[in-house]
Amino acid sequence: xxxxxxxxxxxxxxxxxxxxxxxxxxxxxxxxxxxxxxxxxxxxxxxxxxxxxxxxxxxxxxxxxxxxxxxxxxxxxxxxxxxxxxxxxxxxxxxxxxxxxxxxxxxxxxxxxxxxxxxxxxxxxxxxxxxxxxxxxxxxxxxxxxxxxxxxxxxxxxxxxxxxxxxxxxxxxxxxxxxxxxxxxxxxxxxxxxxxxxxxxxxxxxxxxxxxxxxxxxxxxxxxxxxxxxxxxxxxxxxxxxxxxxxxxxxxxxxxxxxxxxxxxxxxxxxxxxxxxxxxxxxxxxxxxxxxxxxxxxxxxxxxxxxx
Amino acid sequence: xxxxxxxxxxxxxxxxxxxxxxxxxxxxxxxxxxxxxxxxxxxxxxxxxxxxxxxxxxxxxxxxxxxxxxxxxxxxxxxxxxxxxxxxxxxxxxxxxxxxxxxxxxxxxxxxxxxxxxxxxxxxxxxxxxxxxxxxxxxxxxxxxxxxxxxxxxxxxxxxxxxxxxxxxxxxxxxxxxxxxxxxxxxxxxxxxxxxxxxxxxxxxxxxxxxxxxxxxxxxxxxxxxxxxxxxxxxxxxxxxxxxxxxxxxxxxxxxxxxxxxxxxxxxx
Amino acid sequence: xxxxxxxxxxxxxxxxxxxxxxxxxxxxxxxxxxxxxxxxxxxxxxxxxxxxxxxxxxxxxxxxxxxxxxxxxxxxxxxxxxxxxxxxxxxxxxxxxxxxxxxxxxxxxxxxxxxxxxxxxxxxxxxxxxxxxxxxxxxxxxxxxxxxxxxxxxxxxxxxxxxxxxxxxxxxxxxxxxxxxxxxxxxxxxxxxxxxxxxxxxxxxxxxxxxxxxxxxxxxxxxxxxxxxxxxxxxxxxxxxxxxxxxxxxxxxxxxxxxxxxxxxxxxxxxxx
Numbered sequence: 030x031x032x033x034x035x036x037x038x039x040x041x042x043x044x045x046x047x048x049x050x051x052x053x054x055x056x057x058x059x060x061x062x063x064x065x066x067x068x069x070x071x072x073x074x075x076x077x078x079x080x081x082x083x084x085x086x087x088x089x090x091x092x093x094x095x096x097x098x099x100x101x102x103x104x105x106x107x108x109x110x111x112x113x114x115x116x117x118x119x120x121x122x123x124x125x126x127x128x129x130x131x132x133x134x135x136x137x138x139x140x141x142x143x144x145x146x147x148x149x150x151x152x153x154x155x156x157x158x159x160x161x162x163x164x165x166x167x168x169x170x171x172x173x174x175x176x177x178x179x180x181x182x183x184x185x186x187x188x189x190x191x192x193x194x195x196x197x198x199x200x201x202x203x204x205x206x207x208x209x210x211x212x213x214x215x216x217x218x219x220x221x222x223x224x225x226x227x228x229x230x231x232x233x234x235x236x237x238x239x240x241x242x243x244x245x246x247x248x249x250x251x252x253x254x255x256x257x258x259x260x261x262x263x264x265x266x267x268x269x270x271x272x273x274x275x276x277x278x279x280x281x282x283x284x285x286x287x288x289x290x291x292x293x294x295x296x297x298x299x300x301x302x303x304x305x306x307x308x309x310x311x312x313x314x315x316x317x318x319x320x321x322x323x324x325x326x327x328x329x330x331x332x333x334x335x336x337x
Numbered sequence: 338x339x340x341x342x343x344x345x346x347x348x349x350x351x352x353x354x355x356x357x358x359x360x361x362x363x364x365x366x367x368x369x370x371x372x373x374x375x376x377x378x379x380x381x382x383x384x385x386x387x388x389x390x391x392x393x394x395x396x397x398x399x400x401x402x403x404x405x406x407x408x409x410x411x412x413x414x415x416x417x418x419x420x421x422x423x424x425x426x427x428x429x430x431x432x433x434x435x436x437x438x439x440x441x442x443x444x445x446x447x448x449x450x451x452x453x454x455x456x457x458x459x460x461x462x463x464x465x466x467x468x469x470x471x472x473x474x475x476x477x478x479x480x481x482x483x484x485x486x487x488x489x490x491x492x493x494x495x496x497x498x499x500x501x502x503x504x505x506x507x508x509x510x511x512x513x514x515x516x517x518x519x520x521x522x523x524x525x526x527x528x529x530x531x532x533x534x535x536x537x538x539x540x541x542x543x544x545x546x547x548x549x550x551x552x553x554x555x556x557x558x559x560x561x562x563x564x565x566x567x568x569x570x571x572x573x574x575x576x577x578x579x580x581x582x583x584x585x586x587x588x589x590x591x592x593x594x595x596x597x598x599x600x601x602x603x604x605x606x
Numbered sequence: 607x608x609x610x611x612x613x614x615x616x617x618x619x620x621x622x623x624x625x626x627x628x629x630x631x632x633x634x635x636x637x638x639x640x641x642x643x644x645x646x647x648x649x650x651x652x653x654x655x656x657x658x659x660x661x662x663x664x665x666x667x668x669x670x671x672x673x674x675x676x677x678x679x680x681x682x683x684x685x686x687x688x689x690x691x692x693x694x695x696x697x698x699x700x701x702x703x704x705x706x707x708x709x710x711x712x713x714x715x716x717x718x719x720x721x722x723x724x725x726x727x728x729x730x731x732x733x734x735x736x737x738x739x740x741x742x743x744x745x746x747x748x749x750x751x752x753x754x755x756x757x758x759x760x761x762x763x764x765x766x767x768x769x770x771x772x773x774x775x776x777x778x779x780x781x782x783x784x785x786x787x788x789x790x791x792x793x794x795x796x797x798x799x800x801x802x803x804x805x806x807x808x809x810x811x812x813x814x815x816x817x818x819x820x821x822x823x824x825x826x827x828x829x830x831x832x833x834x835x836x837x838x839x840x841x842x843x844x845x846x847x848x849x850x851x852x853x854x855x856x857x858x859x860x861x862x863x864x865x866x867x868x869x870x871x872x873x874x875x876x877x878x879x
Contacts, residue, residue: 071745071775085516127522135520143517145542155539159522196546200645210521227772229645229802230843256775259846298776301846301867308871314878326850330857332878470704495698502700505742554695557659561688562709562756563680572707572720 030115030132030217030250032059032082036108039077039086051077053274059267061217064244065252066261066282069271070296075254078271079220081112082252083133084119084126114218131160134216134248138223140207141200149198150176150191153210160214179213180206182247183239201232205239212247219248223255233257237264262286262300262320270295283319347465352580353395354466358475360581361463364391367588368459372452375595379602381451383594387587388459397465405461406454413453417446469501471573478575492566499555507548514543607671608632609764609796610656610686615665617651617819625651627819629665635763638790638797640807640827643816644841649800652816653768656798657686670763684713687757691769693749697741702733702752705741709760720759727755730793731785747778754785764796765789771801783809804831804845808865815840832863 039052052074059065067075080086112119117129137143146152153176161167177187183205190198195206204224212219224240225233237260244251255261261268262282270278270285272295278285286292286303293299299307302325306316316332318324353361368384375381392402406413426441467475477494484490515525518539525536610633617626625648633639643649654660655667658679667674669682690696699705706727710720728734731751736744741752750770757765767786771779783806789795799810807813813830815823817840823830831837834844834852844852851861851870861873 070777080516083520085519127524130520130522133520135517137513137517137520140517142547143514143539143543145539155518155523156521159524214522229841231644231841234843296777301850304867305850305871305874308867309874312871312875314875322846322850322853326853326857329854329874330859332874333857333859468701470699470701498700499698502697502741506694551692551695554690554692555698557654558688558690558696558753559698559708560659561657561683561690563683563712563760564708565680565712568714569711570714570716570720572711572717572724573704574717 031061031113032057032218032250032252033111033113034058034078034081035111037078037081037110037112039074039081041077050274052081055274055276057269057276057279059250059252062245062249063251063266064240064264065250066265066268067252067254067271068256068258068261068268068297073271074274075271076222079135079222079252079254081119082114082218082220083130083135084124085135087119087126127160131214132217134211134214134219136208136211136219136221136224138226139204140211140224141195141203144195144203144207144210147194148192149180149195149206150187152195152206153179153213156210157213175213176209179209182212182243183209184235185209201228201235204228204232204236208236208239212243216248218250218252219243220252221254224253225255225257225260233260240264256298258286258298258300258303262302263322270297281319282321286320345461345464346468347395347397347401349396351394351396351466353391353462355578355580356466356584357575357577357581358467358471359478359575360577360584361467362475362479364584364588365459365463367592369456371591371595372455374592374599376599377602378448378451380595380598381448381455383591383598384455385451387591388455388462390587391459391462395462395466397462401465402458402462405465406457409453409457413450416453417450420449421446470498473497473501474573474575491569503551506551507544510547511540511544514540514547607635608668609635609637609670610798611668612652612655613666613668615655615662615667617655617660617662625819626655626662629820631814631821631824633764633796633798635670635796636790636794637812638787638810639799640810640813641798641800641816642802642807642813642830642842647816647840648819649816650768651819653688653766653798653800656764656766657683657688659688680713684760685762686764686766687760687762688766688768689750689753689757689770691772693746693753693773696753697749697756700740700742702728702739702741702744702755703737705752706755706759709756713760723759723761724755727758730758730789731755732781745778746774747781750774750778750782751785754782758789762795764798766798766800768800769802771803771806779803779806804865807831815842817841828865831865 035056037052037055038050041049041051055074055078067079069075077086110120114129114133117124119129144152146155154172157172157175158167176191180187180190185202185205190202190206195203198206208224221240225236228236240251240253241264253265265282267279267281268285269276270292277295278288286299289299289303289307300320302318302320302322305325306318306320309316314332316328318328368388371384372381375384392399421438421442422436424439424442424445425437426439428440429437430440431438473494476497477490480488480490480493519525523536523539525533528536612629612631615626615629616624618624629652641649641652651660655662658674669686672678672681674682697705698708703724706724707720710723715723728737731754733748733751733755736748741749744752753770765786771782774782786797786799787809790797799806801807807827810827812824813827814821815830822840823833823836831845831848834848837844845865847865847867847870848863851863854861854874859874859877861870861877864870864873
């Protein structure tokens with residue numbers, strides 16, 4: 030499923046003194062199969078954007094009103110908003126958002142705080158039961174198999190955790206159970222809002238490793254919102270930079286992180302590899318790499334080979 | 338991101354805003370008394386005039402003041418309709434079985450609506466012009482005598498203040514959990530009442546757990562800042578000023594006015 | 607006299623569930639110490655023991671020589687401030703000024719003095735403009751700065767930050783670290799910083815690594831981060847720059863274990879030319 034957004038605008042608390050324009054004419058395409066990164070400050074609109082993708086924020090009605098107010102006489106109507114996820118047209122009220130959500134999984138920040146059931150297996154099965162086709166009753170075996178697969182995908186052993194209370198697990202385990210509860214329906218697109226926030230370094234590594242394992246097989250497309258530039262540089266196929274409700278860049282990391290000055294100008298960090306490349310550049314050494322650690326090391330060592 | 342407004346405080350600086358919250362509470366009580374003492378439209382007119390003065394001095398936009406009435410509109414119309422139809426009088430315009438519309442009925446309904454509106458506007462003027470914090474301070478101060486009977490006045494005030502502080506946080510949290518469960522296919526909008534209540538369990542449990550966790554952390558943070566319950570001082574002392582004296586005169590004039598009207602003019606109905 | 611001293615401290619939440627075992631360490635006045643360790647290693651328990659939110663089962667804790675016990679609890683608490691992790695769970699009042707006053711009110715200061723403390727605390731965290739602001743409308747970093755100000759109003763000698771930056775975005779984290787460094791440098795506040803972030807720990811004079819409720823490594827932060835195998839043994843990771851330096855060395859490039867970008871670049875340049 031391909032995600033296409035064109036001219037997407039969203040205003041919170043419209044027509045009140047607290048109105049905030051969270052998205053301002055955003056156009057963005059995410060191809061199927063990508064590991065797509067979204068970066069930007071808190072309040073730059075990234076969370077608002079991703080919440081549109083499974084219709085947690087529904088835009089069309091407020092959009093039209095917003096438009097009408099702005100349109101002056103003789104002025105050409107602004108370009109139409111497009112928001113499509115696969116074949117689902119999210120600007121159409123009649124779209125089955127329920128079916129959409131089955132295909133677009135969403136992991137919020139600190140997802141462990143949404144756990145509620147008595148046992149891990151019940152919690153993971155929640156989405157599975159909700160999304161089951163109407164009239165079709167899932168058998169115990171089917172549920173057992175799906176939950177077991179989802180837990181395995183996040184590196185947990187069904188026999189070990191299934192009957193435990195989710196609240197008795199460690200922080201990192203809770204988060205993985207929460208992720209399992211989202212991927213249990215095998216969504217084609219998985220969106221994660223800062224999946225590694227608040228974990229210790231090993232926990233972070235573990236989560237990113239899991240996402241790689243999930244990407245491609247379990248979920249064709251992964252969209253990740255993150256503040257950690259190293260994470261982004263290491264994993265993503267494309268990166269969108271949000272700033273003040275607008276999209277500034279959509280580039281592969283290899284090109285984006287060459288724009289060191291522009292990113293710093295936006296108040297954003299750059300990955301360590303980009304810092305090193307820039308520092309080498311100042312010493313007259315041009316190094317071109319895709320900003321992953323591996324590539325940086327390979328290219329740097331090659332420099333030496335070339336120089337010797 | 339979503340703005341959660343609570344208490345509807347309208348942040349401007351005005352004569353009314355700067356009044357002592359205790360005086361404002363006292364004014365509200367006095368105003369309610371006045372409304373009930375006033376048994377004629379003349380009496381209510383005096384109340385309305387005083388309230389108009391308050392609104393003018395508060396710098397709160399008139400439109401916002403009237404918006405406060407919207408919440409009770411249905412209640413007001415309902416009460417008025419009942420009274421209009423069942424109130425019997427001498428000048429009858431229309432009659433059907435036990436239902437009748439009379440001049441007295443119309444006047445009485447209007448009287449009721451007016452009273453209700455005055456009451457609602459006056460109470461919302463209190464919340465428009467007083468921060469929740471200052472309101473709790475006021476209530477705490479008024480309740481101080483209860484300390485003699487070992488009533489935990491201070492604790493009560495602190496609980497109110499923390500509740501006010503936490504409401505926006507918990508509302509945001511509810512929204513977030515609701516979104517997260519919606520993304521997992523939960524449906525809060527369809528089905529019968531029982532089904533809908535059941536649908537809220539996946540929201541309520543995480544919310545409760547989070548509230549407990551927050552309470553736990555907050556109590557640690559309070560302890561870490563030397564909270565021990567008693568023997569505290571207060572940074573913000575409530576102090577009566579010349580402004581409050583003015584209010585006292587206004588209250589005196591209001592009560593005297595409506596009382597005199599009641600005695601000498603009598604019921605208008 | 608040490609600012610904080612732990613001697614053979616044990617602490618268990620339940621029977622036999624030790625969180626802290628035979629913990630010995632001390633922090634000097636004016637020092638800036640970072641405390642590292644994986645989740646569950648006992649760091650937060652250490653923070654809560656240091657100002658008597660928890661009391662040890664065995665051993666003793668002294669703060670500027672005063673034994674931390676029930677009798678001296680409030681003396682110690684007014685000298686050791688703690689800032690916690692979640693910016694939403696530390697403020698008592700809805701308005702910034704009222705919240706900062708809370709601690710000062712608790713210790714029974716006079717009104718004028720509280721006013722002065724609020725002025726001081728607000729300027730120390732750079733939030734003068736937000737005196738009358740509503741806490742709920744602030745950003746995470748601003749809320750945490752208010753929490754710091756609330757602690758500062760008690761004029762503590764020691765400030766403990768228990769993963770206070772973990773829930774913030776990079777901008778919020780930078781704001782907090784600037785404030786903390788300034789307090790340590792200009793006000794002489796002793797700082798204990800519990801963190802997972804390498805770049806924050808590097809700002810400290812000294813780093814302690816905790817594992818299973820005890821201190822297993824200590825030394826200068828840069829030196830700690832160069833001991834990769836040990837870190838791994840305690841469920842921590844080598845910083846990314848350390849990994850790069852190590853891999854370059856393995857590839858035959860003679861670079862040191864530096865954590866400084868410029869220095870590593872300099873060394874690489876030296877090898878290439």
